[in-house]
Amino acid sequence: xxxxxxxxxxxxxxxxxxxxxxxxxAPVGPAxxxxxxxxxxxxxxxxxxxxxxxxxxxxxxxYAAGVIGTTDPxxxxxxxxxxxxxxxxxxxxxxxxxxxxxxxxxxxxxxxETLRDxxxxxxxxxxxxxxxxxxxxxxxxxxxxxxxxxxxVMLESVVHVDVDSDGAEETAAVITCQWTQxxxxxxxxxxxxxxxKIITVGDVIATKSNGRVxxxxxxxxxxxxxxxxxxxxxxxxMICCAGPVDAIQWQWRTYSLDGDTxxxxxGETRFQPNPDAGVDTxxxxxxxxxxxxxxxxxxxxxxxxxxxxxxxxxGTLSITFRNGGPQSVHPVLGIALPQGAELKTVxxxxxxxxxxxxxNPDGEKRATYVCPYPVTRGGSEVKAGPFEVTGPASAxxxxxxxxxxxxxxxxxxxxxxxxxxxxMPEANLVNNFTNVPFTVG
Numbered sequence: 343x344x345x346x347x348x349x350x351x352x353x354x355x356x357x358x359x360x361x362x363x364x365x366x367x368a369p370v371g372p373a374x375x376x377x378x379x380x381x382x383x384x385x386x387x388x389x390x391x392x393x394x395x396x397x398x399x400x401x402x403x404x405y406a407a408g409v410i411g412t413t414d415p416x417x418x419x420x421x422x423x424x425x426x427x428x429x430x431x432x433x434x435x436x437x438x439x440x441x442x443x444x445x446x447x448x449x450x451x452x453x454x455e456t457l458r459d460x461x462x463x464x465x466x467x468x469x470x471x472x473x474x475x476x477x478x479x480x481x482x483x484x485x486x487x488x489x490x491x492x493x494x495v496m497l498e499s500v501v502h503v504d505v506d507s508d509g510a511e512e513t514a515a516v517i518t519c520q521w522t523q524x525x526x527x528x529x530x531x532x533x534x535x536x537x538x539k540i541i542t543v544g545d546v547i548a549t550k551s552n553g554r555v556x557x558x559x560x561x562x563x564x565x566x567x568x569x570x571x572x573x574x575x576x577x578x579x580m581i582c583c584a585g586p587v588d589a590i591q592w593q594w595r596t597y598s599l600d601g602d603t604x605x606x607x608x609g610e611t612r613f614q615p616n617p618d619a620g621v622d623t624x625x626x627x628x629x630x631x632x633x634x635x636x637x638x639x640x641x642x643x644x645x646x647x648x649x650x651x652x653x654x655x656x657g658t659l660s661i662t663f664r665n666g667g668p669q670s671v672h673p674v675l676g677i678a679l680p681q682g683a684e685l686k687t688v689x690x691x692x693x694x695x696x697x698x699x700x701x702n703p704d705g706e707k708r709a710t711y712v713c714p715y716p717v718t719r720g721g722s723e724v725k726a727g728p729f730e731v732t733g734p735a736s737a738x739x740x741x742x743x744x745x746x747x748x749x750x751x752x753x754x755x756x757x758x759x760x761x762x763x764x765x766m767p768e769a770n771l772v773n774n775f776t777n778v779p780f781t782v783g
Contacts, residue, residue, distance in 0.1 A: 450512035450533035452540065454500045457515060458482050462532065463542050464495070467519060469550040470772060471526040475519035482517075493521040503567035505531055505543065505599040512543055514572045516565050526551065527562040529574050529597075531604070546572050546597045546604045551580070551772035557612035560770065563592060571607065572597045578613040579769055591616055637752040637766045638666035639673055640773035642723065644748045648731060648738070649783035655683065655738035657731040659778065663750045665718045671766060672756040675713045675726055676700035680744040682737030684709040686730040691757075698759050701747020701777070708747075712759035738782045746778040 452460075460481070467475040475493050482497040498516040505512050512533045518525045528548035535541050550558040561577030574597065577590040596608030641663050648657020659679075665671055678700040679685070688694065692713035700710050715724055738744065751759070751774065752766030760766075768774060 447508050447510040448534040448536055448538070449510050450543075451502045451510070452500070452513040452532060452534070454497065457500060457513065457532065457540070458497050460540050462540055464517075464530070465542070465545060467526060467528070468545075468548045469526060471519050471521075471548075474521040475526070493519055495519050498527070498562075499565060501565050501567050501572075503572055504570055505572065505604075507570050514546065514565055514567075516562055525580075529562065529565055529572065531572065531599075544599070544602060544604055547574055547576070547595070547606075549576075549580070551770060559613075561590060568596060570598070572604070573609075578616055580771075581767070589616065637669070637671050638769040639671065639750045639752055640664055640666055640770070641748055641750055641776045644746075644776050644778045646731070646746050646778045646780045647783070648780070650735045650738045650740050653735045655731075655733040655735060655782065656686075657683070657733075657780075658728040659731055659746060659748075660728045661726040661748055662723060663726065664723045665720055667720050667769065670717050670719045671752040673715045673718050673724065674751050674753045674757070674759050675715065676710065676747075676749040676751070676759060677713070677729065678708045678710045678747040679731060680733070680738075680746055681706055681708055683731050683733035683744075683746075685711060686732045689713060689729070695759065699761075700749045701775070714753065714757040714759075717756070740782055742782045744780055744782060746780075747775070748778055749775040 461479050462481075464477050464480050466472050466477045476495060480495055483494045485494075485496055496518045498518055500513050500515045502511040502513055504510060505514075512531050514529055514531045516527060516529055518527050526549050529546035531543040531546060532540055533543050547559070547562075549560050549562055550556075551560065559576035559578060560580040562574060563577060564575040566573050566575075573594050575592055575594050577592050579590045581587050581590060591613050593610045593613070595606055595610065597604045598607040641661065644659070644661045646657060646659045648655055650656075659677065661675065661677075663673065663675065665673065676698055677685075678698075685692075685694075688711065692711050694709065695712050696707050696710045698710045698712050700712075701708075713726070715726075718724060752768070753760050754764060754766060
């Protein structure tokens with residue numbers, strides 16, 4: 343029931359006449375209406391009283407303005423009416439999934455299955471992958487069973503984060519390019535444009551083979567969202583071939599979008615020395631006397647040259663490899679010559695083994711040699727060759743481009759060329775192998 347101070351017999355009479363169809367009483371006039379409003383505001387001050395007074399005054403003002411019961415235009419009050427109530431704010435529009443219409447924000451939240459089945463644009467890989475991994479429009483491949491032929495670009499995982507603070511999430515993805523047993527990885531952020539097409543926002547971070555010396559990671563294990571930032575879990579080593587994965591040092595690093603570039607804004611920038619690797623992964627030397635659990639054999643350089651005179655090709659192959667770790671190892675050198683070539687003289691201790699699996703990406707049989715070397719101390723460098731190479735002129739015409747392959751492995755059994763799974767665990771397998779291109783003179 344309405345409070346007594348808000349009761350008005352004039353209003354009761356007006357409504358009774360309206361319902362019975364009788365003639366309406368004369369309007370009391372705007373001045374009386376304003377007086378009534380002022381009196382009732384004084385009775386109950388505040389927001390609630392003001393709203394109640396407006397509800398009571400509304401029909402009176404309507405009669406006074408001639409809105410009810412007349413076709414004449416309403417009379418404009420001489421003074422301003424009471425302040426209107428403040429309307430509730432309208433809810434903000436939700437981001438559009440398609441991006442259609444003005445003012446909408448494209449939704450860049452892309453699930454893993456959709457991204458895997460889409461064509462995406464990749465910039466050039468920044469490190470060794472630049473020479474091996476495809477760029478431009480790409481579709482992801484499935485993880486190949488065993489050793490795949492050719493580079494494989496694979497999607498590892500995704501996470502959703504609003505990197506540009508526009509109210510809609512984008513998609514950060516961990517991507518792998520595998521062309522050897524030690525791949526390179528990168529984190530890339532994707533979005534959608536106004537037409538729903540998947541576009542690239544930018545690269546967050548990429549691994550680098552043997553990059554740990556500069557604080558650049560060799561490994562990526564995970565990615566997650568933190569507010570508007572992307573956090574990446576990076577490791578100092580890429581372990582394969584039954585190596586001890588617990589030797590890897592992991593750390594989380596934070597990256598933020600600055601304009602159109604991702605910059606590191608949190609976490610460590612370098613790795614601490616890794617005693618298990620036996621190599622420096624930080625900014626200071628490895629602990630003295632630490633034997634480590636990994637080898638770090640690497641091919642430092644390999645060059646080949648040769649000319650064809652008359653009916654014979656004659657060339658030389660020179661190789662330098664290094665034991666980059668602190669522990670002594672038994673290195674075995676593998677050489678796969680260009681198709682049609684062979685060593686003129688097989689050095690003492692070396693043996694021909696065309697099934698050794700050195701290089702040979704085309705699957706053709708090549709003259710392949712394995713050469714064991716004496717135990718090599720950590721930090722030592724070995725110069726191998728020059729090896730004299732010969733072949734028929736028909737296989738080596740002047741101007742022809744040829745490639746030899748060189749690889750060094752740590753042997754568990756001295757003098758035996760080990761299968762990949764039997765080789766000593768390596769801190770970095772990528773630098774154990776190299777192509778040796780040359781042009782016939």
